[in-house]
Amino acid sequence: MMSEIFNIQFLHPSVLYILGGLFIPLFKGKVKQGYMLAVTLLAFFAVVVMPYGTYGIYEFLNWKLMFGEVDKLSKVFAYIFTIMGVIGVIYSIHVKNDGEHFSSFCYVGGSLGVTFAGDFLTLFLFWEMMAFSSVFLVWFRKSPASIDSGFRYLLWHVVGGLILLAGIIIQYSVSGDLSVQHLPFQGWWPTDLISLASFLIIIGFIVNAAVPPFGAWLPDAYPAATVTGAVFMSAFTTKTAVYALIRVCAGSEMLIVLGVVMAIYGVVYAVLENDARRLLAYHIISQVGYMVAGVGLGTPLAINGVVAHAFCHILYKSLLFMGTGSVLHVTGISKLTELGGLYKTMPRTMIYTVIGGLSISAFPLFSGFVSKSMTVTAFSEAHLTWAFMALMLASAGTFLHTGLKIPYFIWFGKDRGIKAQEPPLNMELAMIIGSLFCVGLGIFYKPLYALLPHTVHFEPYTAYHIWESLQVLLFTQLGFFLLLKNLWCEDTISLDTDWFPRKGAKVFIWLTKPLARIEYNFIGEIYEFIIQKPIMGAAKIFKVIDTVVVDGSLNGLGKLTLSMSRKMKNAQSGQIQHYAMYMVAGFIALIIIVMVLP
Amino acid sequence: MKLLDIVELLRSKAAKRIAYGALIILIIVDFIIPRHEIHFFGDKIPGFWSLFGFIACVLIIIVSKWIGHLGLMQDENYYDE
Numbered sequence: 116m117m118s119e120i121f122n123i124q125f126l127h128p129s130v131l132y133i134l135g136g137l138f139i140p141l142f143k144g145k146v147k148q149g150y151m152l153a154v155t156l157l158a159f160f161a162v163v164v165m166p167y168g169t170y171g172i173y174e175f176l177n178w179k180l181m182f183g184e185v186d187k188l189s190k191v192f193a194y195i196f197t198i199m200g201v202i203g204v205i206y207s208i209h210v211k212n213d214g215e216h217f218s219s220f221c222y223v224g225g226s227l228g229v230t231f232a233g234d235f236l237t238l239f240l241f242w243e244m245m246a247f248s249s250v251f252l253v254w255f256r257k258s259p260a261s262i263d264s265g266f267r268y269l270l271w272h273v274v275g276g277l278i279l280l281a282g283i284i285i286q287y288s289v290s291g292d293l294s295v296q297h298l299p300f301q302g303w304w305p306t307d308l309i310s311l312a313s314f315l316i317i318i319g320f321i322v323n324a325a326v327p328p329f330g331a332w333l334p335d336a337y338p339a340a341t342v343t344g345a346v347f348m349s350a351f352t353t354k355t356a357v358y359a360l361i362r363v364c365a366g367s368e369m370l371i372v373l374g375v376v377m378a379i380y381g382v383v384y385a386v387l388e389n390d391a392r393r394l395l396a397y398h399i400i401s402q403v404g405y406m407v408a409g410v411g412l413g414t415p416l417a418i419n420g421v422v423a424h425a426f427c428h429i430l431y432k433s434l435l436f437m438g439t440g441s442v443l444h445v446t447g448i449s450k451l452t453e454l455g456g457l458y459k460t461m462p463r464t465m466i467y468t469v470i471g472g473l474s475i476s477a478f479p480l481f482s483g484f485v486s487k488s489m490t491v492t493a494f495s496e497a498h499l500t501w502a503f504m505a506l507m508l509a510s511a512g513t514f515l516h517t518g519l520k521i522p523y524f525i526w527f528g529k530d531r532g533i534k535a536q537e538p539p540l541n542m543e544l545a546m547i548i549g550s551l552f553c554v555g556l557g558i559f560y561k562p563l564y565a566l567l568p569h570t571v572h573f574e575p576y577t578a579y580h581i582w583e584s585l586q587v588l589l590f591t592q593l594g595f596f597l598l599l600k601n602l603w604c605e606d607t608i609s610l611d612t613d614w615f616p617r618k619g620a621k622v623f624i625w626l627t628k629p630l631a632r633i634e635y636n637f638i639g640e641i642y643e644f645i646i647q648k649p650i651m652g653a654a655k656i657f658k659v660i661d662t663v664v665v666d667g668s669l670n671g672l673g674k675l676t677l678s679m680s681r682k683m684k685n686a687q688s689g690q691i692q693h694y695a696m697y698m699v700a701g702f703i704a705l706i707i708i709v710m711v712l713p
Numbered sequence: 714m715k716l717l718d719i720v721e722l723l724r725s726k727a728a729k730r731i732a733y734g735a736l737i738i739l740i741i742v743d744f745i746i747p748r749h750e751i752h753f754f755g756d757k758i759p760g761f762w763s764l765f766g767f768i769a770c771v772l773i774i775i776v777s778k779w780i781g782h783l784g785l786m787q788d789e790n791y792y793d794e
Contacts, residue, residue, distance in 0.1 A: 386777035387786055462716045495752040503753060511769035527724075582746050583756070586739050587766035593736060594770030601774055607786040617792055 125170035125183050127231065128158035128197055129224040129241070133703055136220030140213040148208045151216065155204045158227070159197040162190065169233060178293060181233025188422070191566040192230045192358045195426045196223065198552075199350045199433060206437055206545035207343030215255045219347045221248035221699055226355040234293045235283040238359070242279065242323075244702045245352060246272035247695050252344025253336050254692060264339035266691070267613065271322065271332035279319025286312035299413075300367040317364050323356035324407055325400050326373050327380050331613035333400060334384070338392040338449065342440040345392060349436045350429045353399060357406045357425050366413030374408025375505045377401065382512030387609045391439040391449045391521055395432070398517050401509055402428050402475065408506070409490040412497060415569035420489030422567050427482035427556055431474035434549035435517060438468030441538035441546070442525055448533070451520075451604040456530025463537055465526045467546040472522060474553040476514035479584060482556035485563070485575045488584070492573065511591045518588075519595045524604060739763060 135154035142150050167190070170183030200223045210216065225248060228241030246269065253265035287293050289308050298313040305311035318329075325333040333353070337345050364370065381401025388394040402424070409421035441464050442457065443449045458465055470481070477483035487510070494503040537543060556563055564571040722728060744759040755761040 382773060383777040383780060386774060387781040458720055459717065462720060465720075466716070498752060500753065507765065508769045508773070511766050512773045515770055515773060577749065579746055579748050579756075582739070582743060583762045586743065586760075586762035587769070589736055589739060590763045590766030591770040594767050594774070598771060598774050601778065605786060606789070607781075608789050608791060609781065609785050610787055610791070 124164070124166050125168070125185065126161040126165075127171060127183055127227075128161045128193065129182075129228040129231070130706075131158040131161060132200070132220045132224030132227065133706065136217045136224070137703075139216050139220070151204050151208065151220075152201070154220075155197070155200045159194075159201060162193045162197050165190065165193075171231075172233075178236055179234065180237050181294070182228070182237055183231050184233035184295070185231065187566070187568045188358070188361065189230050191422055191426065191568070192354070193227060194566065195354075195429050196227055196230065196351065199223075199347075199429050202430075202433060202545050202548055203343070203347045203350070205548065206346055206440075206542055208541045209539055210341075210343055212255060214251065215341065215344065218248045218251035218255070219344065221703075222252070222347060222351060226351040229355050230358060233295055235286065235295055236293055238295055239276070239280055239283060240702065240705070242355075243272075243276050244699065245355065246276065247699050247702070249344075249348055249352065250336075250695060251692075252348055253340045255344065256339060256341045258339075261339040264336050267617070268332050268336035269691075269695070270616070271329070271613075275319050275322030275329065278315050278322070282312050282315030282317075282319055285315065295362055297365065298363050300364060300369065303369055313364070313367075317360075317367060317370075320356050320359050320364065321370075321373065321407070324353050324360065324403055325356075326377055326403075326407060327400070328612040330377070330400055331611040334388075334393050334396040334611065335613055337396040337399075337436075338390050342444045346433050346436045346440060349395070349399060349432045353403045354425045354429055357403060357410065357421065360407065360410045361418060361421060365410050365418060367411055370411025371408050371499070371502060372411075374404045374406070374411055375502050376404070377407060378404030378506055378509035379512075380404070382509050382516070384609055384611070385512065385516040385520075387605075387607070389451050389604045389606055389608075391451055391454070391525060392436065392443070394451075394516060394521065395435050395439060398475065398513060399432060401513060402432070404509070405487060405490050405506060408502060409493060412493055412499070414493055414497065416496065416573065417490055417493035419564075419567040419569050419571055419573070420486065420491075420493055423486035423563060424483075424490055426563060426566075427474065427486040427553075430549055430552045430556070431471045431482060434471035434546060434553060435468060435475065435521070437542065437546050437549060438464055438471060439521065439525070441542055442535075444542070445535045445538055446533050450606065451524040451528075452606045453531065454525045454533070455528035456526070457533065457535055458526040460533075460535040461526070461537055463543065464546070465522060467543075467550050468525075469518070469522050470550045470553050472514075472518035474557065476518040476588060477510060477584060478514075478518075478588060479576070479581045480554070480557045482553045482560075484557055484584065485560035486556075488575055488580065489573055507587065511587055514588050514591050515595055519592060523595075523599075736763075 131154055135157075139147060139151060165185055167185050167187070169181060170185065171181065173180045173182070203219065203223070204216075207216070207219065222245055225241045225245035228244065229238055232238035232241060250265045250269045250272075253261050253268055283293070285308060286298070289312060298316060300310060300313040300317050302310075305314040322329040324330075337348050340348055360370070378401050381397045381399070381404060384397040385394050385401070388397055406421045406424055406428075409417040409424070439449065442454065442461065445461070446454070446457075448454055474481040474483045477487045491503065491506050491510070494506060560575065564573075740760045740763050743763070748756060751757060755765065
């Protein structure tokens, strides 16, 4: 018996995160911190010891739910998600709000659930769980702006999720097969039912990957999230979508165009942006653009590049969010026009952020160099010169903003005499771990390459490749300092595609006002004359019957219902936050029921 | 030496001169560096990527700012009005 328990080969890390998260409120102080860290470390080791194969198959109605599809691809993503879980929890361990911890645990659990999902139904379940748990990381900021932003975030994801579900249903009705499989989409428009299914699935995925024009939720919500919540969010939603795209949509050519557009789009908006965390959010879009384009190309080198890039990206982007988040935590400011001169008071935070900046810019000896170049080289080898040039252009833009603009305007620039000090120890520790990963992967890249889904025949450190990168980066730096006066930050916001729903809603309300008046005056009177009056007449007759016969017998039942509903009404608060919480609780209950029942 | 001193050293005039010198060395060495497996025409031209980096940077800044001032950049209260 004992040997059977200790022989468990596959322990689903989502179960650890979601069930483990439930017990967080039971502990206090240091014990709670130790407990949270233990859960995340345990989840990481569960991934380490997990052998390849299919586990956790449950029959549910007519469907076969597969919770544990473990192969090279799912394992490498599970590695980085669980590593990020550890770093994120260390960074946020001082947070007093248990709800926030639970949200991030469910969020990480959701993304691991998607990673190991073997069928589309399971994938969808965890997909929605991610959206409904991560929105709390925005709401827990508790400012009016973040409440609004959270609602918009939820709307985008609910729409995206419904499109995905529609695709899944069509796929099931056409093929009778729900297993997560390769369903590439060719062309730009569906021509038959089968291609409609893969089209809708790809749209559902790219909403979460923040591909324009569906990506406006990302720079809207991430800067509105809590300091620690944004660190989690920067890592999981888009990269889980990239994983799903690799699984299902590799080789879909439209992704090449969308990805390249995305890489440039993020860079353009980053020039305009004044909020440090929103600038970084736009650079997530730019970086995920490389990955989406690589998935579209679909060659083994490109897919390896995408996976390696996603792995490194999670580490350096979270590091950047931790650095700017620390500045926000200490000073309460995230606008570049209000920051400056912090190098005297927060020099160590600066070093960590610069390490993140050099990694995202693919500087030799930093993690981006060994990962991004793989994807870019895949485009050069495929002789897609336009895409190759555009991605190189975006690389220059990346260094310009994340490597130069952010550090310059926060730590140097105009000294505004802001009072600051280094952030709390746990935040700094998380940044140190992130920095070590960024430098470590840049130098010792072989272990990462060994994890990639295809065999790697790529050597990043050739003399010419180093030289090519250094030229692009250092001459970008020259351009930055020469044009520094033109790169001044302006205290504005930038309009994105969410302009349409946001302004559109106002137009809709404005349009419906006269309609409402017509309805009230004209239709209302007709209604009264034709329908209301005859019905009232009939009702008078029925009323007599009703009071005498029916009421008596029903009064007793009515009293019961009334007392029941008095108790039930407490659950109906009318606050969508509460409903979303019930939804997450429902998901968890469902997962537990499915897993526990034989 | 403290961290702050290193940062101050990097901000000095001398450091700037060294940086400019490095840029010149970058271009000179590009004439002699061995090339292999060329897929892209620019890889044959010495100094191509130096020029590319500089022009890319200038283009990104100028074009983006231009697009931004066409109407993308708005006051912070834009959506509240």
